[in-house]
Amino acid sequence: MGITERKQRQKAELREHILTAARDIVLREGFGGLSMRKLAEAVEYAPATLYVHFQNRDEIARELSRRGFQELLGFFEPVVGIADPLERLRAVAEAYVRFGMGHPETYRLVFMEDPKLSSAVLHGGPDDPGARSFHVLEAAFEELAAQGRLAADADPRRLAEVFWTGVHGVVSLKLTCTNFLQTPAEALTDTFTRTFLDGLPKPSSRSPTQGNAST
Amino acid sequence: MGITERKQRQKAELREHILTAARDIVLREGFGGLSMRKLAEAVEYAPATLYVHFQNRDEIARELSRRGFQELLGFFEPVVGIADPLERLRAVAEAYVRFGMGHPETYRLVFMEDPKLSSAVLHGGPDDPGARSFHVLEAAFEELAAQGRLAADADPRRLAEVFWTGVHGVVSLKLTCTNFLQTPAEALTDTFTRTFLDGLPKPSSRSPTQGNAST
DNA sequence: GTCTATAGGCTGATAGAC
DNA sequence: GTCTATCAGCCTATAGAC
Numbered sequence: 001m002g003i004t005e006r007k008q009r010q011k012a013e014l015r016e017h018i019l020t021a022a023r024d025i026v027l028r029e030g031f032g033g034l035s036m037r038k039l040a041e042a043v044e045y046a047p048a049t050l051y052v053h054f055q056n057r058d059e060i061a062r063e064l065s066r067r068g069f070q071e072l073l074g075f076f077e078p079v080v081g082i083a084d085p086l087e088r089l090r091a092v093a094e095a096y097v098r099f100g101m102g103h104p105e106t107y108r109l110v111f112m113e114d115p116k117l118s119s120a121v122l123h124g125g126p127d128d129p130g131a132r133s134f135h136v137l138e139a140a141f142e143e144l145a146a147q148g149r150l151a152a153d154a155d156p157r158r159l160a161e162v163f164w165t166g167v168h169g170v171v172s173l174k175l176t177c178t179n180f181l182q183t184p185a186e187a188l189t190d191t192f193t194r195t196f197l198d199g200l201p202k203p204s205s206r207s208p209t210q211g212n213a214s215t
Numbered sequence: 216m217g218i219t220e221r222k223q224r225q226k227a228e229l230r231e232h233i234l235t236a237a238r239d240i241v242l243r244e245g246f247g248g249l250s251m252r253k254l255a256e257a258v259e260y261a262p263a264t265l266y267v268h269f270q271n272r273d274e275i276a277r278e279l280s281r282r283g284f285q286e287l288l289g290f291f292e293p294v295v296g297i298a299d300p301l302e303r304l305r306a307v308a309e310a311y312v313r314f315g316m317g318h319p320e321t322y323r324l325v326f327m328e329d330p331k332l333s334s335a336v337l338h339g340g341p342d343d344p345g346a347r348s349f350h351v352l353e354a355a356f357e358e359l360a361a362q363g364r365l366a367a368d369a370d371p372r373r374l375a376e377v378f379w380t381g382v383h384g385v386v387s388l389k390l391t392c393t394n395f396l397q398t399p400a401e402a403l404t405d406t407f408t409r410t411f412l413d414g415l416p417k418p419s420s421r422s423p424t425q426g427n428a429s430t
Numbered sequence: 431g432t433c434t435a436t437a438g439g440c441t442g443a444t445a446g447a448c
Numbered sequence: 449g450t451c452t453a454t455c456a457g458c459c460t461a462t463a464g465a466c
Contacts, residue, residue: 011449036442046451048444053449057442112327115393122395130395144415151416158398159415162385162407165396169384170377176326177333180345181380183373192377192411199414200359200374201366226431251460261433266461268431 068106085140100171283321300355315386
């Protein structure tokens with residue numbers, strides 16, 4: 001029975017090989033630069049062979065997107081254990097932006113390209129990686145609320161959504177409007193996080209984390 | 216001498232006609248759906264004729280992008296006169312998001328597609344529409360600083376950049392991750408603005424504008 | 431200024447031999 | 449499972465006639 005298993009294994013390996021090559025092309029030339037012919041040449045197979053392993057180009061895009069999202073989750077892992085929810089939010093924001101700026105083409109593919117891609121990644125169900133990772137944000141605001149650190153009528157879900165749009169805004173605008181934003185992405189994130197969590201820096205500082213200096 | 220002028224006028228009119236048709240295609244099918252052939256068919260001219268009026272496809276894209284940006288500026292006009300800088304910022308944010316959600320394909324073209332497009336629009340010089348419209352944000356924060364409503368070490372330019380990334384984040388994430396964000400764009404913008412300007416809603420409210428209720 | 435015709439590419443996907 | 453060959457289309461851009 002080993003022969004069937006070897007064949008299955010080899011098939012899986014080729015599928016993996018194709019996806020790796022596809023990822024390389026996307027990293028080098030962007031998603032627009034990925035074509036079946038180019039991909040076939042990269043793996044040294046005929047174009048038709050790709051269709052044995054993937055239904056079509058969209059399936060490859062979906063799989064790349066899924067894996068890109070997994071990479072992002074890897075950036076979250078080290079910080080989800082931070083006890084203080086405020087500190088955790090700061091760390092998540094920093095990790096999110098570090099991922100986006102470090103993997104621009106992956107980020108573009110997952111969060112800036114086709115709505116179908118992101119929804120394929122985000123809408124797998126209530127237990128899928130998308131919902132779970134978003135829950136990291138929501139839980140932090142819920143904890144703040146439970147600790148009496150938010151107004152009674154504050155909506156944790158909504159605050160989490162806004163927090164996400166904030167860090168997404170930093171990454172996506174940096175990636176598209178290159179060189180218009182003078183401030184580096186990390187500093188923008190820092191200012192966003194501080195300001196969002198504490199409010200505009202006031203003359204009489206209420207918190208030791210205030211500042212937002214230009215340096 | 217009227218003949219030359221009529222010819223010039225007719226040429227300008229055709230250029231205009233082409234751009235209008237191009238805009239319609241982009242609004243219907245997105246920028247990816249705009250091709251020279253399709254555009255030629257829409258205006259009922261041969262493809263080659265388009266190259267008499269535009270150097271290439273990129274010039275058309277640039278022009279569409281420029282006009283899209285002008286449309287955005289039109290949304291700003293009614294609110295730049297608001298006296299209180301905080302109220303002005305709220306109104307600008309609202310107008311920005313209203314434009315983006317109301318003209319998704321235009322917004323995509325200008326701010327989410329090719330870095331070349333946005334930089335062609337934003338980097339025309341210190342007096343170009345891009346710099347001037349960004350200055351609307353910066354000036355508001357500068358006024359806040361001048362009125363002693365910001366910490367002495369706060370950087371208006373940086374706050375303006377972060378404010379822009381915030382509203383851009385709302386629009387772009389809404390456009391790409393359709394249906395994942397539960398909150399409507401207007402409510403996200405409202406919560407972002409309030410929270411960014413006042414800080415997280417605290418148990419003992421400092422400001423009458425606080426709230427962030429879930430309704 | 432506008433046309434026809436075409437060069438010289440690219441694309442996703444499939445039929446059918448092996 | 450992999451190949452060759454190909455379908456059926458798309459594209460930008462240009463040469464040269466009128």
